[in-house]
Amino acid sequence: MTQQQLADKVGIKFQQIQKYETGMNRISASRLWDISDALGVPISFFFEGLDARSHVVEEIDGDILADKEALMLVRSYYAIPEAQRRRLFDLAKVLSDAA
Numbered sequence: 001m002t003q004q005q006l007a008d009k010v011g012i013k014f015q016q017i018q019k020y021e022t023g024m025n026r027i028s029a030s031r032l033w034d035i036s037d038a039l040g041v042p043i044s045f046f047f048e049g050l051d052a053r054s055h056v057v058e059e060i061d062g063d064i065l066a067d068k069e070a071l072m073l074v075r076s077y078y079a080i081p082e083a084q085r086r087r088l089f090d091l092a093k094v095l096s097d098a099a
Contacts, residue, residue, distance in 0.1 A: 045071035
């Protein structure tokens, strides 16, 4: 697939694909999701080979909803329409599995 074809499927200009490819621009999680969909690969494809042991994972202690940021996140999550909320949930699950 060419950069132009990928850009067309994702709905952006091919120059943006070039910037992602060269590392000039960072890629957002939602854009990565769109690209994985356009390429027909699971989003985990982009995280293959990462060593999960190299990342520090902290245990969550206590009541998670006592944290103001966590509560705001939950409220924002449920404000998203159901179909998009499901995609966001799937993305978060894949990213947390890769971490």
